[in-house]
Amino acid sequence: MIRSKSLAVTAVLGLVVVASASGCSSNSSGSGTSVSPSANAVPLSPEVQAKLQKVIDDVRVRFKASGLQVGVWTGNGQWVGTSGVAKAGITQTITPADHSRVGSITKTMTGTVVLQLIDEVKLSFDDVIDKYVPGMPNGSIATIKNLIEMQSGIPTYTADTAVVNKYSAAPTTAFTPQELVNSVKKSPPMFAPGARFFYSNTNFVLLGMVIEKVTGKSVSDNFSERLFKPLGMNATSAPGTSTSLPDPYLSGITEQADPLGKIKNATNWNPSFAFTAGEVISTLDDLHKWGVALGTGAGILKDETQKMRLDSVQTTVPPNTSQRSYGMGIVNTAGWFGHTGEIPGYNTVLNYKPNTHTTIVVMVNSDLTQGTGPNQLAPAVIGFDGLAGFMTPGGTASSSPSLSYEFLSEP
Numbered sequence: 001m002i003r004s005k006s007l008a009v010t011a012v013l014g015l016v017v018v019a020s021a022s023g024c025s026s027n028s029s030g031s032g033t034s035v036s037p038s039a040n041a042v043p044l045s046p047e048v049q050a051k052l053q054k055v056i057d058d059v060r061v062r063f064k065a066s067g068l069q070v071g072v073w074t075g076n077g078q079w080v081g082t083s084g085v086a087k088a089g090i091t092q093t094i095t096p097a098d099h100s101r102v103g104s105i106t107k108t109m110t111g112t113v114v115l116q117l118i119d120e121v122k123l124s125f126d127d128v129i130d131k132y133v134p135g136m137p138n139g140s141i142a143t144i145k146n147l148i149e150m151q152s153g154i155p156t157y158t159a160d161t162a163v164v165n166k167y168s169a170a171p172t173t174a175f176t177p178q179e180l181v182n183s184v185k186k187s188p189p190m191f192a193p194g195a196r197f198f199y200s201n202t203n204f205v206l207l208g209m210v211i212e213k214v215t216g217k218s219v220s221d222n223f224s225e226r227l228f229k230p231l232g233m234n235a236t237s238a239p240g241t242s243t244s245l246p247d248p249y250l251s252g253i254t255e256q257a258d259p260l261g262k263i264k265n266a267t268n269w270n271p272s273f274a275f276t277a278g279e280v281i282s283t284l285d286d287l288h289k290w291g292v293a294l295g296t297g298a299g300i301l302k303d304e305t306q307k308m309r310l311d312s313v314q315t316t317v318p319p320n321t322s323q324r325s326y327g328m329g330i331v332n333t334a335g336w337f338g339h340t341g342e343i344p345g346y347n348t349v350l351n352y353k354p355n356t357h358t359t360i361v362v363m364v365n366s367d368l369t370q371g372t373g374p375n376q377l378a379p380a381v382i383g384f385d386g387l388a389g390f391m392t393p394g395g396t397a398s399s400s401p402s403l404s405y406e407f408l409s410e411p
Contacts, residue, residue: 015050016033019281022205024372035190042258045186045226050388051222052072052079052081053081053083056068056069056070056081056082056083056362057083059083059110059364060083060084060364061366063254063364063366063369064366064368065080065084065364065366065368066084066085066086066087066088066250066253066363066365066366067083067084067085067086067250067365068082068083068084068094068363068364068365069081069082069083069094069098069283069284069362069363070082070164070284070360070362070363071096071098071137071285071287071288071359071360071361072358072359072360073288073291073292073358073360074356074357074358075356075357075358080096080284082094082095086098086248086249086250086251086365087250087365088251088253088265091115094250094286095182095248095388096283096284097133097233097235097248097283098248098249098250098280098283098284099245099246099247099248099249099250099273099282099283100245100249100251100252100281100282100283100346100348100363100365101245101252101278101279101280101281101343101345101346102278102280102281102282102287102341102343102346102348102350102363103274103278103340103341103342103343103346103347103348104277104278104339104340104341104342104343105278105280105282105287105290105338105339105340105341105348105350106204106238106274106276106277106278106279106280106341107204107276107278107291107329107339108294108329108330108338108339108350109223109227109276109290109329110204110207110208110276110277110329111148111204111207111223111309111328111329111330112222112226112227112294112300112329113211113226113300114144114148114207114210114211114328114329115148115301115305115328116226116300116301116308117214117215118144119210119301119302119305122214122215123144123210124144125143125144125145126143126144126145127143127144128140128141128142128143129142129144129147129152129154129206129210130212132206132209132213132214133181133206133209133210135156135185136181136184136185136202136206137154137155137185137187137188137189137190138152138153138154138189138193141192141193141279142154142193143193144207144210146193147188147196147204147206148203148204148207148324148328148329149197149314149326149327149328150197150198150199150200150203151193151194151195151196151197151198151229151314151317152193153187153189153190153191153192153193153195153198154184154190154200154202154203154206155184155187155189155190155200155202156184156198156199156200156201156202157180157181157184157202157205160183160184160187162183163169163175163179163180163183167257167273168256168257168258168260169257169258171257171269171270171273171344172243172268172269172270173270173273174241174270174272175270175272175273175275176272177205177208177209177275177276178209180202180205180273181202181205181206181209184202194292196317196318197314197317197318197319197320197326199326201277201278202275202277203277204277204329205275205276205277207276208275208276208277211239211276217308218240219238219240219275219276220237220238220240222240223236223237223238223280224237224238226300227237227290227293227300228286230299231289231290231293231299231300232289233282233286233290234280234283234288235282235283235285235286236280236283236285236286236287236290237280237281238276238279238280238281239271239279239280239281239411240271240272240279240379241270241272242271242272243268243269243270244268245267245268245291246281247279249267249365250267250268250346250365251265251345251365252265252266252267252344252345252346252365252366252367253265253266253345253365253366253367253368254266254344254345254366254367254368255368255369256344257269257304257344263368265345266344266345266367267345269344269374270343271343274343278341278342278343279343281287284361284363287348287350287361287363288359288361290350291338291350291352291359291360291361292359294330294337294338294350294352295337295352295353295354295359296337296352296354297309299357300305308328309327309328309329309330310327310332310337310354311327311329312327312328312330313325313326313327313330313331313332314326314327333351335353335354335355336351336352336353336360337351337352337353337354338350338351338352342367343367344367345365345366345367346363346364346365346366346367347363347364347366347367348361348362348363348364349361349362349384351384360384362384
C-alpha cells in the first residue's frame with residue numbers, strides 16, 4: 001500500500017485452453033493441491049485441472065512468492081488450489097483456513113457500511129466531509145458521494161513523504177486515522193470534486209472516521225456487527241493497531257520499506273497505516289462469502305441500494321473506461337465486480353461475476369512485482385487474469401479482463 005508505483009495488469013499467461021464456465025476441479029496436480037469442498041461439484045477434465053494448477057504454479061515461481069491459494073466457485077461447482085508454502089523457508093501446507101491481510105478489499109467493506117448508514121438516514125451522500133472531519137482540502141465542498149467514488153480531489157496520504165518515511169523506517173509503528181489525514185491537510189486540492197477520478201486512500205480513511213463518528217462505535221465493531229457476523233465470516237477481522245494474525249496464517253514477504261529492494265518479512269507490520277483503506281484480515285473461505293455478498297447485496301444491502309452500487313461504476317469519468325471502472329467502493333472489470341488488495345507482504349484479488357454467479361479469489365503471501373511504471377505486474381491479478389479466462393465460455397487466459405490497473409493501483 002505504500003508503493004508509489006502503479007500496478008498494471010496485462011495478459012501474460014500464455015495459456016490457450018477452451019473451458020466450460022461451469023466446471024470445477026477436484027484433484028491435485030502440479031506442486032500444490034486442489035480440493036473440492038462440495039460433493040456434487042462437476043469436475044473439469046484432468047487436462048483443464050492440470051492447466052488451472054499450472055496457472056498458479058507459474059505465478060508463484062515467476063513472482064518468487066512463498067505461496068499462493070485460489071478459489072473458484074460457480075453455480076455448478078468449485079475448485080480450490082494452492083501452490084507453495086504458508087511461510088518462506090518452512091514446509092507448511094497452505095489451507096483455506098489460513099489468515100491473510102487483504103489490503104484494499106477493505107474498501108469494499110468500508111463502502112458497504114457507508115451505504116448502510118445512508119439507508120438508515122444516519123448519513124447523506126450530500127454531507128460534506130467538513131461536517132465530520134474539518135480542515136481537509138476541498139473539505140467544504142467534497143461530499144460523502146465524492147469520497148466513496150474516488151472523486152473528491154483530496155490527495156492520498158500514501159504519497160506524503162513524511163508519513164511514508166515514518167512507516168518505512170519503523171513499519172510496526174501504530175498510526176491514528178487523524179494522523180494519516182492530517183498529512184494532506186496543507187496540500188492543495190488535486191481538482192474540483194466530481195471533475196475526475198483519482199484513487200486516494202485518504203478518501204476511505206476519512207469514510208472510516210465518519211463511520212465511527214456517526215455510529216459511536218469502532219470500525220472493528222461496525223464491521224463485525226454489520227458484515228462479518230451476519231455473513232458468517234467468523235475468521236475475518238479489522239485488527240486496528242494489533243500486528244498479529246490469528247493462527248493459522250500466511251507469512252508475507254515484501255521489498256518495501258527501508259532498505260528498499262531487500263526482501264523482508266512483513267507479516268507483523270502495523271496495519272493501522274491502512275485503517276479502513278486496507279487493514280482487514282480474512283481467509284479464502286470468508287472472502288468467498290464476501291464476494292457473493294458484494295456482488296449480489298445478499299445479507300448486507302437493500303436490493304435498490306445494491307443496484308445503485310453496481311450502476312455507480314463511472315465509465316465516462318476519466319481515466320475509467322467501459323471495460324474498467326470504479327464505483328462506490330467497488331470495481332467493474334469487464335463484468336467482474338470486486339477489488340484488488342495490496343498491503344506490504346500480501347496481494348489479493350476478489351471478483352464476482354453476476355451473470356454466471358462465479359466468484360474468484362486469489363491470495364498471495366508476497367507483493368513482489370515485475371516491471372516498472374505502467375507495465376508493473378502483480379502476482380494475484382495475473383493469477384486472476386489466467387483463471388478468469390478459463391471460467392469464460394469458450395474463453396482463454398488471453399481473453400480474460402487483462403486491462404490497465406494503473407488508476408486502481410495501491411499507492
